[in-house]
Structure formats: structure tokens, C-alpha cells
Amino acid sequence: MVAFVGLILGIVLGIVWNVNIPLKFSPYISVAIFACIDSIFGAIRSSLNKDFRPDIFVSGFFGNAVLAALMVYLGDKLGIPIYIAAIIVFGERVFTNFAIIRRLLMERAKFRH
Template sequence: MILLPLFALLVGAVLAYVLKVGPIPGKEGQYMAVACLAGLDTICGGVRSGLEGKFRNDVFITGFISNIAIAFFLAWLGDNIYLNLFLAVALVLAMRIYTNLSLIRRIALTAWTDRQEKLRLQALAQSLQNHSDGQG
């Protein structure tokens, strides 16, 4: 089910383009930015867990909702106590996104090199088999 997070991201991007959603002014724009970062973090985590073979729909959906709610709450709380927590929340979420993306890259690269090595060994075994059949 690795395609679910990617499909959700694509649907959201298409809806934003079709509905011609522009910049959101004021504090609402900051809250929306934090919510988008939290959602993107969850999507990257979902892709990562899918590549690791650990993806579960229930964990993804509850994580998506709770990550957005927690990020939104922290930003709102900071706004109400006159402490700019938007930057702290954005920094933590960006760090998690970069970490997940680097792990996704590493997993994909490892899978690709493993597949290349397997194909090389199969070709070598086939070559040895053909060579031994020719001598027999």
C-alpha cells in the first residue's frame, strides 16, 4: 500500500491547482504551512515504512491526523503565549522529512544494487552452466 500516500499527495496537489488556491494571509497561513509540513512528514514516513515492508493503513491514517493536530496545537500554543514556536515546529518537521528522504534513498539504492548483483550472479551461473554443458 505504498501508493496510498503518494496518491493522496497527488490528489491534494491537483485539487489545489484546480481550485486555484493562493497564498493564505496572516496567522492562518502559518498554521496551514505547519499542517502541510506535518502531513508531508507523515507521507514520507509512510513511503519509508512501505519500502521497509512495515506499512499499515491504520497507523498511517492516525499518524497523519495526530501529527497535523499536534503541530497545529504547538503553533497555536506558541502564538498564544507570545513565543514563536512556528519556527521550532517547522525545523523539527523539516529535519524529520530530510531524515525520511535520506532513508528512502538509501533503501531504494540498496534494493537497486542488490537487484543488479542478483542479475549479475544469475548471468554468471547461466554462463557457467552453458560452458559445462558444452564440455560434457
């Protein structure tokens, strides 16, 4: 529930505030957004499994975003586009969590009927 409220709040704030991000920061922001989305889907999944812990969610949400941004920075300094690998990994995790969430919801709906 906390993740869902945070997601809605973030979407509303993003729509209300028109924030322009310089092009040179776009790899950092894209990876950080994917890391945060990964944490949100992980929180929804763990909530459906009834083992959600807010401390794990918050530490993962911010920790993943910071770690991902640091990896992109390191890649920039080394001249290697590490952000592409990070986006692929986080993207895979998002789709895996979504698939598990979908299955859990379908199983629950099946048992209710």
C-alpha cells in the same frame, strides 16, 4: 501506495482549486503541511520496509497536523513563535526519512543488477 495516491490527489486538488489563505493563518498552515509531508515520507519509508499500516498512517497524518496547529496556537497565545521549532523538527524528519528512502531504493537497485 496509499500515500503516493493521496499525495498526487492533493497536488491535483491544490492546482485545480485556487485557495487563498489569510496571512494570519500562514504559520498554522505551514506547520500542518510540514507535519503531513512528514507523515507521507514516513509512510513511503515504512512501505519500503514492508511494515506500512494504513491505520498508523492516517492517525499520524491527521494527528500530527492537528497537534502541530495546536502548538502554534499555544505559541501565539504565549507570544512565542513555536511554529519555527515545529518546522525545524518536521523538516529534519522529512530529510531524514528522504535519506533513508533514498538509501533503500539505491540498495534495491544495486541488488537487481
